[in-house]
Amino acid sequence: MGFESFAKKMETYFGVKAEEYPQNRVAKTYMFKIQPHHIREVAKLLKEEGFNFFHTLSPVDYSPKGRGLELNYFFESIEERIWVLIRTEVPLENPEIDSIHDIFPALEACEREEWEKFGINFKGHPRLKPLLLDDTLQGKWVQRKSYIPEPHRK
Amino acid sequence: MYKGAQIITQPVGKEGDLMVLNWGVQHPASGPMRIKVWLDGEKIVKVENDPGYVTRNLEKMLEYRTWENAVVNVERICFIDDLGTILNWALAVEKLADVEVPKNVQYFRVILAEVGRIVSHLIGIGGMFGALGVATPTMWVLALREYYLDFLEHYSGYRISTAAIVPGGVRFEPKKEDFDLLRKAVEETERRWDDYKEVFIDNPTLVERYKGIGIIPKELVFELGLRGPVARASGVDYDLRKRYPYSSYEDFNFKVVVKEEGDAYARFLVVLEEIEESVKIIKQALEGMPEGDKWKVRMPKKIKAGEAYSAVEWARGGIEYHVVSDGGTGAYRVKISAPSFMNIWALEYIAPGHKLADLATIFASLYICHGDLDR
Numbered sequence: 001m002g003f004e005s006f007a008k009k010m011e012t013y014f015g016v017k018a019e020e021y022p023q024n025r026v027a028k029t030y031m032f033k034i035q036p037h038h039i040r041e042v043a044k045l046l047k048e049e050g051f052n053f054f055h056t057l058s059p060v061d062y063s064p065k066g067r068g069l070e071l072n073y074f075f076e077s078i079e080e081r082i083w084v085l086i087r088t089e090v091p092l093e094n095p096e097i098d099s100i101h102d103i104f105p106a107l108e109a110c111e112r113e114e115w116e117k118f119g120i121n122f123k124g125h126p127r128l129k130p131l132l133l134d135d136t137l138q139g140k141w142v143q144r145k146s147y148i149p150e151p152h153r154k
Numbered sequence: 155m156y157k158g159a160q161i162i163t164q165p166v167g168k169e170g171d172l173m174v175l176n177w178g179v180q181h182p183a184s185g186p187m188r189i190k191v192w193l194d195g196e197k198i199v200k201v202e203n204d205p206g207y208v209t210r211n212l213e214k215m216l217e218y219r220t221w222e223n224a225v226v227n228v229e230r231i232c233f234i235d236d237l238g239t240i241l242n243w244a245l246a247v248e249k250l251a252d253v254e255v256p257k258n259v260q261y262f263r264v265i266l267a268e269v270g271r272i273v274s275h276l277i278g279i280g281g282m283f284g285a286l287g288v289a290t291p292t293m294w295v296l297a298l299r300e301y302y303l304d305f306l307e308h309y310s311g312y313r314i315s316t317a318a319i320v321p322g323g324v325r326f327e328p329k330k331e332d333f334d335l336l337r338k339a340v341e342e343t344e345r346r347w348d349d350y351k352e353v354f355i356d357n358p359t360l361v362e363r364y365k366g367i368g369i370i371p372k373e374l375v376f377e378l379g380l381r382g383p384v385a386r387a388s389g390v391d392y393d394l395r396k397r398y399p400y401s402s403y404e405d406f407n408f409k410v411v412v413k414e415e416g417d418a419y420a421r422f423l424v425v426l427e428e429i430e431e432s433v434k435i436i437k438q439a440l441e442g443m444p445e446g447d448k449w450k451v452r453m454p455k456k457i458k459a460g461e462a463y464s465a466v467e468w469a470r471g472g473i474e475y476h477v478v479s480d481g482g483t484g485a486y487r488v489k490i491s492a493p494s495f496m497n498i499w500a501l502e503y504i505a506p507g508h509k510l511a512d513l514a515t516i517f518a519s520l521y522i523c524h525g526d527l528d529r
Contacts, residue, residue, distance in 0.1 A: 024463040025249045026398045054379040055465075058476040058489035065480070072476060072489075074463070078376070081397070106379035109499050117213075132206040132528055142214055149214060 003030070003082045006049035013045075014038055021085050027076070029083040036071075036088045036097045043100040051075040051084055054106040059118050061145045063092045069118060071097065090120065092144075099125040117143035172199060175510070179207055183285045183514040185524045189501070193510060201505040201513075203498055209528040216488040221247050221457060224484065225317050231473070231490065232525035233314045234277050237270030238468035239526075240319040245400060246464035246477045247321035251457045258446035259323045260402040265336070265439045266318055267401075267466070268432040272343075273302050274469035275425050275432075278521050279354065282422050285518035288359055298346060301339035308335050323450030333440060340440075343433055354426060364419040368504050368516035371416060378500055381493040382471020383424040383521055388416035394467035401466075405442070406435045418519035425521060456483050470494055470521055492526035 007018045010032055021029040034042055055074040062070055073086040090097055099122035101108040111122040112131050119141035122128065130138055140147055177189040188204040215227050228243040229236035241263055248255065255263075276299045280292035303313040309332045310316040310325065318325050354360070375385045385392050393410040395403045411427040413420035459481040465474035471493030480486040497520050505516055 023249070023461050025245060025400070026394070026463065026465045029463075052376045055472075056474050056476060056489060056491040058491070060478055060487045060489075074474075074476075078392070104379075105377045106496060106499075109495065113495075117211075130206070132209045133211070134206075134209070142211060147214075 001048070001050050003049070003077065003080055003084075006045065006051070006084070009045055009049075010042070013041070021083075024083060024085070027081060027083050029085055031085040031087055033087045036090050039086070039088060040098045040100055040103070042086060043103045046075055046084065046086075047103055049077075050079055051077045053078050054104045055083075057107060057110040057114060059114050059120060059143075061092070061118065061143065062089075064145050068092050069095050069120065071120070095120040096123060097121075098123050101125055114143075117141065119144070177513060183518060185522070187522075187524055187527070189513070189517070191505075191510065191513065196509050196511075198505050198508050198510060198513065201502050203502060205498065205524070205527050207528070208524050212529045213488055213490055216485050218484070220455075220484045221321055221453065224488075225320055229315050229317060230525070231492065231529060232274075232470075232494075232523040234523060234525075235270040235274035235469040236315050237266045237318060238466055239473055240317065241267050241401065242464050242466040242468070242473055242475055244319050244321045245466065246462045246475045247453070247457070249462040249464060250460055250477060250479055251321075251454055253322060253451055253453060255323055255451055256446050256448050257402065257444040259449055259451075261405075261439050261443050262324055262328060262449075263319055263401050264403060264406070265436055266324070268435050268439075269302050269305065269336070271469045272429050272432045272436075273299055273306075275429050278425050278469075279422070281521075282364075282425075282515075282518045283360065285514040286359055286363055288357075291354060291357070294346075294350060294353075298343060298350075301335075301342050305332060305335040305339055308332055320450070322453035323448075325450075327447075327449045336436065337440065340433055340436055343429075347430070351426075355423070360422070361419065363512075363515050364422055364519065365417060367418045367508065367512050368519060369415070369417045370500055370504055374500065374503060378503070379496050380471075380500055381496055382468070383421055383428065384471065384497050384500065386411060387413045387420040387424045389414040394465055394472050398465075406438050408432075408435050418515055421519040421521065456481060468493065470523060470526065471497065473526070490526075490529055492529060494522045494524075494527040495529075498522055498527055 010016045016032050016034055018030040021031040053076040058072040060070045068089045068091045070089050075084045099111055111125055114120055115122055115128045116131050116133055173193045175191045175193055177191050179188045186207040190202040191198055192200040212227050216224050225240050229240045231239045276295040280295045283291040306316050307313045310318040370388045372389050375388050375390045391412050396410050408431045411424050413424055457479050459479055461478045463476050465472045474491040476489040477485055478487040
């Protein structure tokens with residue numbers, strides 16, 4: 001258990017190497033860039049190896065830069081004080097990824113929020129229904145770059 | 155006995171045998187939020203949160219702002235403690251731009267952040283009593299809060315939503331009168347605190363309604379990623395100020411308040427005792443304030459492409475931003491991960507089994523701010 005064995009298993013199972021992520025001001029962080037269809041296995045591995053504290057799910061829409069939707073999952077190991085960033089990318093035309101809400105229940109609400117704002121279809125999520133946004137904004141995927149809000153003042 | 159996080163997603167009961175009650179949006183204890191409650195007599199069978207009545211979608215707004223005037227939007231995550239949210243924004247932007255601020259600025263930021271925490275915790279305690287319909291303690295804490303608001307008003311011109319911290323420093327140079335007002339607020343707190351504790355801690359109304367209610371087990375804290383006073387009341391020693399010090403917090407001597415019980419009363423005590431610790435930090439910062447007359451460092455108008463992640467211990471727990479820059483004058487994308495948004499979901503797990511009257515106290519003890527729940 002621990003980061004060393006997690007990094008070793010990530011390399012043998014998925015062929016992914018740990019990269020340093022110095023942009024995190026808070027703590028020592030390592031980044032793993034994975035394929036989207038591996039997310040459930042990776043999440044299970046994270047939990048087994050002690051990365052039991054979930055922080056943030058942050059999608060970024062890179063479509064104006066010619067890329068897809070990037071998903072960033074931030075986890076922390078409470079004992080080792082090491083953070084792990086799991087990064088993956090899904091195409092904007094068909095943004096689909098498996099839900100990991102049953103492995104990390106904290107993600108239940110976060111996935112629901114990102115579904116509402118980005119239109120990412122989290123497969124297997126029990127209640128993908130409106131959470132925060134107004135009815136008039138549903139289905140417009142307001143957080144994507146293609147959505148331009150109407151100006152307040154004319 | 156705790157059997158792992160379980161959430162009820164199937165329909166409960168046969169048609170007609172349970173009462174469905176909309177607790178909120180207009181309930182005096184709920185704030186602008188609806189909680190759908192399924193009731194069997196007086197017993198709560200299932201609870202469903204329905205937030206979103208004050209959503210402004212600040213994450214989208216921030217994409218249309220420059221690095222500095224984004225402060226106006228960021229501080230409106232929650233007006234009660236706006237200083238912690240702006241501090242995190244400043245730290246994130248400084249990380250992106252590779253800028254260091256001088257030590258005196260760091261100390262003054264600590265003072266501001268702790269004032270924000272005290273102001274917010276006082277309102278939180280008022281809210282916990284308010285949920286019982288006991289008005290006197292609420293008035294007491296609001297009266298004490300005024301002294302801190304006087305300091306903020308004299309320093310920044312505003313009592314709430316101060317915009318006092320900006321990327322690269324603090325907005326104004328603090329004057330002697332500012333420090334005098336803050337010392338007065340601290341003295342007033344210490345003068346009143348024993349009376350306050352006598353009335354608050356062993357208050358029979360509060361103890362009867364809060365003790366043993368809404369217990370959050372330690373395992374649930376990890377499963378749901380709960381933060382702040384809610385996590386610390388369940389025996390999780392997690393405080394970003396101590397764990398990953400920022401802005402010179404390592405220079406100060408204070409203790410992280412941790413309680414083992416995990417019930418609503420423990421959460422109340424954590425919030426109450428954290429005020430004492432914040433007062434301690436402010437006193438140390440006032441005494442040890444380093445020399446320096448530079449209160450703002452020059453920040454670039456455009457910041458190079460890249461990303462930064464930053465988190466600070468805010469009044470309600472860790473508030474975390476993931477900021478992405480594409481080399482422009484403002485952020486390309488900001489993700490705001492807010493503590494109330496994580497903490498509110500504990501209600502769906504812990505409320506079933508309690509009486510309806512306990513819902514108000516459990517909800518108040520979770521110390522939710524609707525501003526950062528909805529953003």
